[in-house]
Amino acid sequence: MSAYTVVSLxxxxxxxxxTEVAVAALDRAASVVxxxxxxxxxxxxxxxxxxxxxxxxxxxxxxxxWDADAILMGAIGLPEARHPDGREVNGDVIFRLRFALDLYxxxxxxxxLPGVRPTLAASDPIDYIVVRENVEGLYASRxxxxxxxxxxxxxxxxxxxxxxxxxxxxAFKLAEGRRGRPLDGxxxxxxxxxxxxxxxxxxxxxxxxDVAKEHGEIGxxxxxxxxxxxxxxxxxxxxxxxxxENMFGDIISDLAAxxxxxxxxxxxxxxxxxxxxxxxAHGSAPDIAGRDRAxxxxxxxxxxxxxxxxxxxxxxxxxxxxAELIDGAVLSVLADGGTVTAxxxxxxxxxxxxxxxxxxxxx
Ligand SMILES: NC(=O)c1ccc[n+]([C@@H]2O[C@H](COP(=O)([O-])OP(=O)(O)OC[C@H]3O[C@@H](n4cnc5c(N)ncnc54)[C@H](O)[C@@H]3O)[C@@H](O)[C@H]2O)c1
Numbered sequence: 001m002s003a004y005t006v007v008s009l010x011x012x013x014x015x016x017x018x019t020e021v022a023v024a025a026l027d028r029a030a031s032v033v034x035x036x037x038x039x040x041x042x043x044x045x046x047x048x049x050x051x052x053x054x055x056x057x058x059x060x061x062x063x064x065x066w067d068a069d070a071i072l073m074g075a076i077g078l079p080e081a082r083h084p085d086g087r088e089v090n091g092d093v094i095f096r097l098r099f100a101l102d103l104y105x106x107x108x109x110x111x112x113l114p115g116v117r118p119t120l121a122a123s124d125p126i127d128y129i130v131v132r133e134n135v136e137g138l139y140a141s142r143x144x145x146x147x148x149x150x151x152x153x154x155x156x157x158x159x160x161x162x163x164x165x166x167x168x169x170x171a172f173k174l175a176e177g178r179r180g181r182p183l184d185g186x187x188x189x190x191x192x193x194x195x196x197x198x199x200x201x202x203x204x205x206x207x208x209x210d211v212a213k214e215h216g217e218i219g220x221x222x223x224x225x226x227x228x229x230x231x232x233x234x235x236x237x238x239x240x241x242x243x244x245e246n247m248f249g250d251i252i253s254d255l256a257a258x259x260x261x262x263x264x265x266x267x268x269x270x271x272x273x274x275x276x277x278x279x280x281a282h283g284s285a286p287d288i289a290g291r292d293r294a295x296x297x298x299x300x301x302x303x304x305x306x307x308x309x310x311x312x313x314x315x316x317x318x319x320x321x322x323a324e325l326i327d328g329a330v331l332s333v334l335a336d337g338g339t340v341t342a343x344x345x346x347x348x349x350x351x352x353x354x355x356x357x358x359x360x361x362x363x
Contacts, residue, residue, distance in 0.1 A: 013284025015074025021354030032362030132249025264295030
C-alpha cells in the first residue's frame with residue numbers, strides 16, 4: 001500500500017478546469033492499480049487571491065507545499081495582476097516555490113503525438129526533452145534588478161558551477177534512460193547557450209563539458225540558442241535531451257511545444273533533490289477561461305509525470321504503473337481524435353475530453 005499527499009494549486013483562468021480533470025485521472029488510475037492512494041489537498045495560490053487579499057500565496061500554503069510529497073499546479077497569473085514595478089504577481093508563487101524548494105531542473109518532454117496534426121511541414125519525428133535550469137540564469141534577478149529614475153533598468157545573469165553541474169547531471173541521467181534521438185537512436189545531450197557572445201554562457205558550457213566527461217557513453221553537442229530555434233523547426237529529430245539556462249530554456253520549450261501541436265499538450269515537471277512540482281507549460285489562458293474549452297492534456301500528462309517521479313523516487317511500482325496508465329489513456333484519446341478540444345481541431349469541451357481520458361484509464 002502506498003499513499004501520497006499532493007498539494008494542488010489550481011490557480012487562475014483555466015487552471016481550475018484542467019486541475020479537476022487531472023485529479024479525476026489520478027483517482028481513476030489509483031483505483032485501477034489498487035493499493036495506491038493519492039490524497040489531494042487543494043489550496044488557493046493565485047493572482048485572484050492576490051487581488052482579493054494582497055498576497056498570492058499564504059504562508060500556510062507554502063508550508064503545505066514544503067511538506068507535501070509533490071505539488072500539482074494548474075496555471076497561475078492574470079496579465080492585469082501586477083506589482084508596481086510591472087512584474088506579474090504569479091512569480092510570488094511559481095518562482096518562490098522553484099527557488100525556495102530548489103526545483104533546479106525544469107523537465108519538459110516534447111514528442112510527436114498520435115492523431116495530432118503536425119505543425120511542421122517537415123515530417124521529422126520529434127521526441128526530446130528540454131531540461132531548463134530553473135533557479136539561476138537571467139531569472140535569478142527577478143526581484144534584484146535595478147531601475148534608476150525609470151531611465152535605466154538592469155538585470156544580471158547568474159550562472160554557478162554547482163547549479164550548472166546539477167542541471168547537466170539531470171540531463172545526462174535522463175539521456176541514460178532513453179532510447180536516443182529519433183534520427184539514429186544515438187543518445188545525446190545538447191548544450192544550448194550563447195557562448196560566442198557572453199562569458200556567463202561560455203562558463204555554462206565549460207561546466208557542461210566537464211560533466212560530460214563523466215558520461216562518455218552519451219554523445220554531446222553544442223548549439224547556439226539562435227540556431228537552436230531554427231533546428232527545432234527544421235531538424236528536430238537530431239535532439240534527444242537538451243539543456244539550457246533558465247531564460248533560454250523557457251523560450252525553447254514553448255517553441256518545442258508549438259512544433260508538436262501547441263501549448264495545450266506540453267507537460268512539465270520542476271524537480272530538485274527533495275521536492276517536485278508538476279504543471280503544464282502553458283499559462284492561465286484568460287482568453288478561453290471559464291468556457292470549458294481548454295485542452296486538459298498538458299495538465300493530465302503533468303500529473304502522470306508526477307506519479308512517475310514519485311514512483312522512481314520511492315521505488316514504487318504502483319505509482320509507475322498509474323503513470324503509464326494515464327499516459328496511455330491520453331495517447332488513445334488523441335489517436336482516436338473523436339473527443340478532442342478546439343485547439344486540436346475538434347469540438348469537444350474540456351470536461352468531455354477529460355471524461356474520455358479518465359474513461360480510457362485501464363480500459
Ligand atoms: N506556470 C504558469 O502558471 C504560467 C506560465 C505561463 C504564463 N502564465 C500566466 O498566464 C497568463 C496568460 O499568459 P499567456 O496568455 O502569455 O499564455 P497562455 O499559455 O496562458 O496562453 C497562450 C495561448 O495559448 C492558449 N492556450 C494555453 N493553454 C491552453 C490549453 N490548455 N488549451 C487550449 N489553449 C491553450 C491560450 O488560449 C492562448 O491563446 C499570464 O498571466 C501569464 O503570466 C502562467
